Amino acid sequence: MDAKNTVIKPWQQGLSDHVRTAPAASAPRPSREEAEAAVRTLIAYAGDDATREGVLDTPKRVVDAYDELFQGYREVPADSLDRTFSETSGYNDFVLVKDIPFNSHCEHHMMPFFGLAHIAYKPTDRVVGLSKLARLVDTYAKRLQTQENMTAQIATALEEVMKPKGVAVMLEAEHTCMTMRGVAKPGSLTMTTHFSGTFRDDPNELVRFMSLLRGK
Structure with missing residues (x-):
């Protein structure tokens, strides 16, 4: 496009x-x-x-x-979230999709960084197809990026389109511009987060999010 x-x-x-x-x-x-x-x-x-x-x-x-x-660069992030569903039978908890693989390229060296995205949101009255969250991650990942910017962009898209009660986004990635050149420390991971709404204001929600990510 x-x-x-x-x-x-x-x-x-x-x-x-x-x-x-x-x-x-x-x-x-x-x-x-x-x-x-x-x-x-x-x-x-x-x-x-x-x-x-x-x-x-x-x-x-x-x-x-x-x-x-x-x-x-040829995709519109909002298009990933343009179809939602209202038949939730009164569901009133957050939705978490974790371990979404992604690969992107650092805008400073144009070298790959790759890892996993974890996304949760607490819906108001509508939910989005689970595969759409993975598509949203890919849309932002397949550009020159910084991990910090990508984390904030994913969260903002969810907040503005879905208008949920809360959003939690965590990315963990290995950057080859750090592991293959420069200090050359393979296996080093960078973690970035963005929390809003209930995940920011209610410590219990944040604890539950982190506990589910770590399988506890």
Whole structure:
């Protein structure tokens, strides 16, 4: 989806820009040929021969991979949450989906970071399909990101679209920009959280959330 041609649906009015639309590029998107030429330049910069048989088709493969890895730039987060269900039989507790795998790329080094997302929300009168929460995570993950920003974006989308009584989001991830370069500490995990509503105001709700995450 071209960000500048994103259609804003009536119910999306009033949402934060990053929730209701796909990101708008600040410059025209380069052509595929320009992108492949850039990859050839990087191959040469690394010290290899960009015309060598083994890497001759690498630019095409890299651009194909980028189309998949960064498809979140062409997706609207609110669309993941636009279908909800009211038949909850009076359910009045929080919904937790944990251990949602994700992979993203650090915006500082363009190196992967990957891990698990845990999302809980306490619905008001409607719930959303469980797979939609995983789709929301993927939409934000498949962009250049920081883990802190991604955590806040997921929470904001849920808060603004679902208007629940509370939201809890926790991400835990390994960053290859830390584990493969620089200090090179493999296995190090970074954890980020965002709590609002009942999860922020009621310590018991927060304890229950953490206990369920840890299987207690």
